[in-house]
Amino acid sequence: MRTMLQSEEQTLEDIYRPRPATVVRVEDMTRTEKLFELELDSGEPLGHMPGQFVEVSLAGIGEAPISISSSPTRGRRFELVVRRVGSLTRALHHLKPGDKVGIRGPFGTWFPVDTDLRGRDVIFICGGIGLVPVRSAIQYVVDNRTDYGHVFILFGARTPADRLFTDEYEQWCSPGEVTFLETVDKRDARWTGAEGVITTLIPCIRFDPARTVAVICGPPVMYRFVIVGLKERGMAEENIFVSLERRMKCGVGKCGHCQINHIYVCQKGPVFRLSEITDLEEAL
Amino acid sequence: MSVYKLNMEQLRNWVGRLIAERPVYGVRQKDERFVFGRLKKPEELRLDYDVTILPPKKYILPTRENLLAYQPGEHYESLWADEPFVLLGVHPYDFVAIRQLDLLFEREKPDEHYLRRRRAATIIVADVERASDNVFAGCVGTAVVKDAFDGLLTRVEDGYLLEVRGEKGEWLASLLESPSPANAAELSRRNDVWENNRRRLRKHELKVPPEQLGDLLRRSVDHPLWEEKARLCYSCGSCNLVCPTCYCFDVRDESDWSLDKGVRYRVWDGCLLEDFAMVAGGHNFRPTRAARYRHRYYRKGLYVPEMIGELACVGCGRCITACTAGIANPVEVYNRLQEEPHEDDAAE
Ligand SMILES: Cc1cc2nc3c(=O)[nH]c(=O)nc-3n(C[C@H](O)[C@H](O)[C@H](O)COP(=O)(O)OP(=O)(O)OC[C@H]3O[C@@H](n4cnc5c(N)ncnc54)[C@H](O)[C@@H]3O)c2cc1C
Ligand code: SF4
Ligand code: SF4
Ligand code: FES
Numbered sequence: 001m002r003t004m005l006q007s008e009e010q011t012l013e014d015i016y017r018p019r020p021a022t023v024v025r026v027e028d029m030t031r032t033e034k035l036f037e038l039e040l041d042s043g044e045p046l047g048h049m050p051g052q053f054v055e056v057s058l059a060g061i062g063e064a065p066i067s068i069s070s071s072p073t074r075g076r077r078f079e080l081v082v083r084r085v086g087s088l089t090r091a092l093h094h095l096k097p098g099d100k101v102g103i104r105g106p107f108g109t110w111f112p113v114d115t116d117l118r119g120r121d122v123i124f125i126c127g128g129i130g131l132v133p134v135r136s137a138i139q140y141v142v143d144n145r146t147d148y149g150h151v152f153i154l155f156g157a158r159t160p161a162d163r164l165f166t167d168e169y170e171q172w173c174s175p176g177e178v179t180f181l182e183t184v185d186k187r188d189a190r191w192t193g194a195e196g197v198i199t200t201l202i203p204c205i206r207f208d209p210a211r212t213v214a215v216i217c218g219p220p221v222m223y224r225f226v227i228v229g230l231k232e233r234g235m236a237e238e239n240i241f242v243s244l245e246r247r248m249k250c251g252v253g254k255c256g257h258c259q260i261n262h263i264y265v266c267q268k269g270p271v272f273r274l275s276e277i278t279d280l281e282e283a284l
Numbered sequence: 285m286s287v288y289k290l291n292m293e294q295l296r297n298w299v300g301r302l303i304a305e306r307p308v309y310g311v312r313q314k315d316e317r318f319v320f321g322r323l324k325k326p327e328e329l330r331l332d333y334d335v336t337i338l339p340p341k342k343y344i345l346p347t348r349e350n351l352l353a354y355q356p357g358e359h360y361e362s363l364w365a366d367e368p369f370v371l372l373g374v375h376p377y378d379f380v381a382i383r384q385l386d387l388l389f390e391r392e393k394p395d396e397h398y399l400r401r402r403r404a405a406t407i408i409v410a411d412v413e414r415a416s417d418n419v420f421a422g423c424v425g426t427a428v429v430k431d432a433f434d435g436l437l438t439r440v441e442d443g444y445l446l447e448v449r450g451e452k453g454e455w456l457a458s459l460l461e462s463p464s465p466a467n468a469a470e471l472s473r474r475n476d477v478w479e480n481n482r483r484r485l486r487k488h489e490l491k492v493p494p495e496q497l498g499d500l501l502r503r504s505v506d507h508p509l510w511e512e513k514a515r516l517c518y519s520c521g522s523c524n525l526v527c528p529t530c531y532c533f534d535v536r537d538e539s540d541w542s543l544d545k546g547v548r549y550r551v552w553d554g555c556l557l558e559d560f561a562m563v564a565g566g567h568n569f570r571p572t573r574a575a576r577y578r579h580r581y582y583r584k585g586l587y588v589p590e591m592i593g594e595l596a597c598v599g600c601g602r603c604i605t606a607c608t609a610g611i612a613n614p615v616e617v618y619n620r621l622q623e624e625p626h627e628d629d630a631a632e
Contacts, residue, residue, distance in 0.1 A: 013394075013396065014351075014352075014362040014396055014397070015393050015394070015395060015396070016351045016352060016362075016397070016535075016548070017352055017360050017361075017362055018358070018360055020357070020358045020359065021358075057358070057360075058358070059354035059355075059356075059358055059359075059360070059537065059539075059544075059546070059548075060354065060537050060539040060543065060544070060546055061537060062535070062536065062537050062548075063535065085564040085565055086564045089564070100357050100358035101358060102358045102360060220567055220569075245563065246561065246563070246569055247560075247561050247562060247563045247569065249533070249534060249535050250533075250535065252392075252393040252395075253392055253393060254388075254389065254393070254395055254531075254533070255532055255533050255534070255535070255550075255553070256531070256532030256533075256553070256555060257532065257534075257553070257560065257561065259561075259579075259587070260569075261582070261587070262582070262586065262587035262590055267392070281505055282569070282570065282575070
């Protein structure tokens with residue numbers, strides 16, 4: 001066997017080198033989240049699928065894995081929503097239109113919008129910032145509406161002020177056959193909607209588990225409870241997809257940080273079919 | 285295959301010529317112990333060492349390695365290191381470890397930074413002359429290597445045999461003065477050295493056949509041993525630091541005084557360190573010492589073998605020596621799992 005070590009040809013490709021991109025638009029979403037619309041300087045589309053992520057780089061500060069929040073059906077540009085939590089995300093929040101960032105990726109697996117979801121009813125269950133990657137799939141479904149059955153979107157935020165994409169809900173629902181339900185953990189004076197954790201929304205919807213696929217994304221504590229809620233309603237693990245966060249450094253299956261047992265989340269995830277990871281001790 | 289016989293003077297002269305041609309990193313004495321370092325003269329070389337503090341991996345995956353240079357405006361340029369060098373006196377188990385890293389950095393998304401350094405290396409393996417206190421290479425099939433090296437040195441009575449392979453090997457042979465081929469008696473002496481090393485590099489006796497380790501680990505997730513051992517663990521990461529097959533890393537940026545130019549580099553990291561799986565906001569995906577402690581044995585015995593088909597512990601014994609808590613002996617751990625199967629697991 002001839003290995004790459006023996007080959008004289010050196011590929012010039014450097015898996016760690018970001019491509020330059022330009023910030024086109026910045027939008028404040030909440031106190032801690034901002035949306036960035038970006039464009040690769042090469043003019044190429046990013047070439048992603050809903051649920052994948054990029055490594056966003058700022059020279060001198062570092063990189064962070066960030067989900068792609070827009071659907072590839074929406075053109076060459078792409079959107080990221082960044083929560084300010086630490087050094088890199090704080091620096092990103094200072095960016096203005098015209099500023100540059102580095103981009104590696106897209107990386108990872110995606111929500112099976114062209115396979116398992118197709119022709120089925122779909123339940124999206126998102127907690128907080130979990131709506132960010134799922135929005136890409138929601139847009140994809142909305143843009144190919146006739147390919148899917150009924151769509152349920154269940155969204156839970158900590159407080160009314162933490163809700164994301166509030167001006168888009170109407171558009172998501174406009175093609176019809178969409179049930180959008182939301183709740184907040186803690187209401188404020190003006191909130192007239194539901195109060196309670198996200199699992200309280202599951203009994204509110206009627207679906208046929210045999211022809212429904214569920215997609216879950218949220219904070220680590222959320223998964224177990226939501227999965228129990230779905231299984232009680234008869235959903236099989238094969239039809240549940242989860243997107244999992246882990247610490248990531250390289251995004252290319254080398255640095256070891258993202259492992260769940262033997263699985264590199266940056267390669268085999270972040271999107272997993274639940275039945276493929278239930279036996280993994282470190283998964284949920 | 286060509287095997288040459290070198291007397292001590294020929295060896296010294298040959299090493300001198302290597303040093304004149306390229307940077308040569310070989311084994312030197314440092315206080316009571318041995319380290320790989322740049323050789324300035326042939327007399328510094330100690331082929332009779334037992335084990336080095338750090339494995340020679342550090343020349344191919346440096347403790348700190350610059351990956352990119354950046355300029356204002358998010359311009360990144362790859363920094364390549366491809367200056368040829370020689371690694372002299374690598375023990376077989378450490379060479380097996382490097383071969384494993386080759387597979388890991390090459391698979392799926394090839395890491396050209398690693399591969400270029402690796403291509404630039406000419407590796408001369410040296411058969412073990414003195415067994416270290418904790419070596420168990422004989423139990424895991426890494427006491428002897430028969431191929432993939434560029435040169436192989438084996439001690440015989442009045443000198444060394446040098447086997448060379450491939451293009452780099454030809455270059456090594458071209459630096460020999462009046463090379464004389466080894467005779468049959470000398471070659472048979474070399475076989476004795478190999479036989480002997482397979483038998484004696486077993487300071488700890490692994491009772492689990494290496495190919496059965498994966499299954500043993502699959503059954504042992506809930507074994508009380510993890511908790512029991514990890515109670516004593518300091519999370520210091522020394523067992524990762526000294527291991528020739530560990531390759532996890534962190535990536536960081538360092539700017540120069542102007543703050544707009546600098547380098548992105550990687551540094552060794554260790555899965556035993558407390559914050560290895562911690563994310564922003566403080567959530568730790570491997571929060572307990574037991575889970576981190578267990579992860580290392582699973583990586584060596586199950587996860588990496590699933591990727592490359594070989595046990596990812598080469599039996600150098602460095603972790604055993606390095607662990608001040610006295611809990612890092614892979615042989616002891618694997619034997620215990622075998623001898624005292626966990627009840628729940630055994631019931632399955
Ligand atoms: C697949 C994936 C998708 C993500 N999508 C989004 C998103 O769309 N929007 C968003 O706001 N956040 C997202 N995150 C989380 C985001 O990556 C972290 O908040 C970010 O890395 C924090 O970096 P920092 O430098 O600001 O924080 P700091 O606390 O300063 O970071 C400290 C160090 O920890 C590392 N680190 C911390 N948290 C994480 C983390 N969760 N994952 C990987 N490395 C981490 C950083 O690389 C850094 O080295 C995602 C994470 C993953 C794994
Ligand atoms: S060297 Fe010993 S004490 Fe330190 S992290 Fe490893 S097992 Fe724990
Ligand atoms: S686990 Fe220990 S004995 Fe095995 S290769 Fe690593 S340092 Fe050597
Ligand atoms: S992020 Fe480095 S291996 Fe997955």
